[in-house]
Amino acid sequence: MTVTPLPGGARTRRRRPELASFLRSRRERITPEEVGMPPGGPRRRTPGLRREEVAQLAGVGVTWYTWLEQGRPINVSAQVLDAVARTLRLDAAEREHLYRLADVPPPPAADDEARTVPRDMRTILDGLDPLPATLVNARSDVLGWNETYAALFPTVVDAPDGERNTLWFAYTTPPCCNPILNLQEQAPEHVAVFRYRYSRHLNEPGWRELVQRLCAASPEFARLWATHDVAPPRPCDKIFHYPAVGTVATRTTSLDVTALPGTRLVVYTPVDDESRDRIAWLRAHPEAAAPPHRH
Structure with a gap:
């Protein structure tokens, strides 16, 4: 030896x-x-x-x-x-x-463990209403949400397994049905932050499969992924547009959940009273944020 x-x-x-x-x-x-x-x-x-x-x-x-x-x-x-x-x-x-x-990438947790939402996190999500809030894992799979989040993002919460993912939603939803108004502005950093997390899961098939599917489904994601840019996560501004109410401007904050390594609580805080009122209206009329047609 x-x-x-x-x-x-x-x-x-x-x-x-x-x-x-x-x-x-x-x-x-x-x-x-x-x-x-x-x-x-x-x-x-x-x-x-x-x-x-x-x-x-x-x-x-x-x-x-x-x-x-x-x-x-x-x-x-x-x-x-x-x-x-x-x-x-x-x-x-x-x-x-x-x-x-030992400087060896740890094997992935079982899918069932990664998708389990503890009862206390369910309580926290509900307690954050009327602020939209969601629980996501490191791969951006949506694990849980509150009523306000569901009202703003019905396409996400109604998606089948494998597509209930914020990256998949952002980059595969057609522009006519995508409420993210500043996606082009946020996209480079969005993908760079995902690569920052991806580097810790290089040997995990689920991560590689998601990247392959995104690159095949979205030329924009494929282009940004090919740059190999990387950036640590930080709060960011996300602006949405809904035909029923107009523009909703928010600031997202991610909080790591120590009981579920790699999982984070993402909270959308309205940046002005107008956006706050529009979120409240959408929560009271959850059908209003649904896409106007199907593809």
């Missing part, structure tokens, strides 16, 4: 000592009896499992695991790291922490 330079440079080197300490602490908390191994008797000096026992249970080489726990610059694959995580009985947070310390 040879030691080869790792991608990540100084960042990876800084993480390896932390990785070594973390693995050692998780190994030492598991007793041999918990994993069906002989207790080892009173002469056993290790408080938990030995390194060779972890390697045996995970199906990896003893030397490889020893070097990993020593923080040496060895290559680590997601499959082998996952075997180590199972052996050490890491929970979801510990598993994600392990992947980050």
